[in-house]
Amino acid sequence: MSKSSSQTKKLPVAGFFVGIGFLITAGALLATGSSVDIPLVDKPMVRAEQIVPGAFRVALTDPPIVNLGTYDQRCNDCHSLFKNERPDDRALTQHTNITLSHGNNDACLNCHDKDNREKLTLRGGKTVGYDHVEKLCAECHGPIYRDWQSGAHGKTIGYWNTDLGEAVKLKCSECHDPHHPAYAPMAPLPGPNTLRMGDQHSGHGELIDSRNPLQRWRLLEEGSTSHDAGHGGDH
Numbered sequence: 001m002s003k004s005s006s007q008t009k010k011l012p013v014a015g016f017f018v019g020i021g022f023l024i025t026a027g028a029l030l031a032t033g034s035s036v037d038i039p040l041v042d043k044p045m046v047r048a049e050q051i052v053p054g055a056f057r058v059a060l061t062d063p064p065i066v067n068l069g070t071y072d073q074r075c076n077d078c079h080s081l082f083k084n085e086r087p088d089d090r091a092l093t094q095h096t097n098i099t100l101s102h103g104n105n106d107a108c109l110n111c112h113d114k115d116n117r118e119k120l121t122l123r124g125g126k127t128v129g130y131d132h133v134e135k136l137c138a139e140c141h142g143p144i145y146r147d148w149q150s151g152a153h154g155k156t157i158g159y160w161n162t163d164l165g166e167a168v169k170l171k172c173s174e175c176h177d178p179h180h181p182a183y184a185p186m187a188p189l190p191g192p193n194t195l196r197m198g199d200q201h202s203g204h205g206e207l208i209d210s211r212n213p214l215q216r217w218r219l220l221e222e223g224s225t226s227h228d229a230g231h232g233g234d235h
């Protein structure tokens with residue numbers, strides 16, 4: 001007889017005792033448990049427009065078209081008519097809606113091509129269309145650009161299985177405004193409303209406030225907001 005077959009013989013015996021233990025525990029719980037009335041909490045409200053999965057902003061494509069108050073025009077409808085010799089040297093009379101807030105990157109022609117406003121400028125005199133804005137950003141934000149290429153920065157929407165449809169990687173300018181690329185502060189969506197989340201402690205073992213629906217109910221029952229009964233340890 002091998003060692004393993006003698007072990008398998010013991011198993012049904014162990015199973016019998018576990019079964020008995022389970023029945024005793026269940027019986028005890030049924031006999032002593034009092035029924036409680038736990039109030040339901042409101043579902044957190046989320047506005048649908050807060051969770052739109054697509055682009056954060058509408059970016060220009062190639063060729064870029066802008067509506068400057070009156071009608072849609074291409075940059076060169078105007079920019080082919082005149083040439084600014086020292087374009088960054090004075091306050092602008094046109095495009096006054098644009099305020100640059102991009103760190104040291106504070107000159108229009110760091111990004112816009114000096115000869116053709118319908119292109120973005122790259123190092124070494126090369127240019128790129130507005131539909132490949134990431135090539136421009138990559139000139140100064142190499143690490144983030146590589147993160148974006150690999151999918152660690154930004155967002156890809158569409159299909160995993162590209163036989164079914166396109167996978168679309170959002171462009172830098174579909175999230176960041178190139179003129180002031182930092183995000184404005186956003187209001188957070190409500191947190192999850194599960195039973196054990198959202199407890200807050202004073203740092204002295206006291207429960208000061210709670211979004212946990214069970215805790216709220218318990219505090220109501222006790223008419224107290226400041227103690228920590230049945231709660232193992234702080235932090």
Ligand code: HEC
Nearest residue numbers: 064066068073074075078084087091092093094108112117
């Ligand atoms: C309605 C005409 C008009 C259109 C359309 C227009 N611009 Fe301009 N833009 C101007 C004028 C005029 C100035 C110069 C203002 C000044 O000198 O005070 C200017 C200035 C600029 C400058 C600052 C550098 C410079 O040359 O003075 C940039 C950069 C620029 N435009 C980019 C663009 C881009 C990009 C587009 C298209 C997406 C565009 N503009 C479309 C009229 C236009």
Ligand code: HEC
Nearest residue numbers: 058059060066095098100105107108110111112133173178
């Ligand atoms: C960091 C690079 C960068 C700098 C610096 C920059 N731009 Fe732009 N600009 C862009 C890009 C990229 C777009 C396309 C934006 C989009 O797709 O929404 C753009 C769009 C524009 C447009 C067309 C859209 C609009 O908002 O009217 C104008 C006009 C323009 N820039 C003018 C200027 C002027 C004038 C300056 C200097 C005061 C300037 N830009 C500085 C990158 C830059």
Ligand code: HEC
Nearest residue numbers: 102103104105110133136137139140172173176178181182
């Ligand atoms: C010519 C170089 C240059 C180019 C091109 C450039 N940036 Fe920047 N960017 C900078 C500099 C410089 C800073 C400021 C870094 C700092 O102050 O720490 C910056 C800062 C940023 C920040 C952080 C802003 C903040 O305040 O937290 C973002 C986001 C950003 N850039 C996005 C972009 C995007 C998107 C593009 C392409 C449309 C772009 N940048 C193109 C030079 C550049």
Ligand code: HEC
Nearest residue numbers: 134137138141144145148153154155170171172175182183
């Ligand atoms: C899906 C939206 C999205 C896309 C696409 C995207 N970013 Fe961002 N990026 C963000 C957010 C969100 C932050 C954090 C914003 C903040 O803290 O203000 C950020 C932060 C940054 C920063 C600041 C990083 C830091 O450490 O402070 C830079 C620079 C930047 N992005 C550049 C880029 C460039 C370049 C591209 C394109 C190659 C790009 N982003 C594409 C959403 C995006």
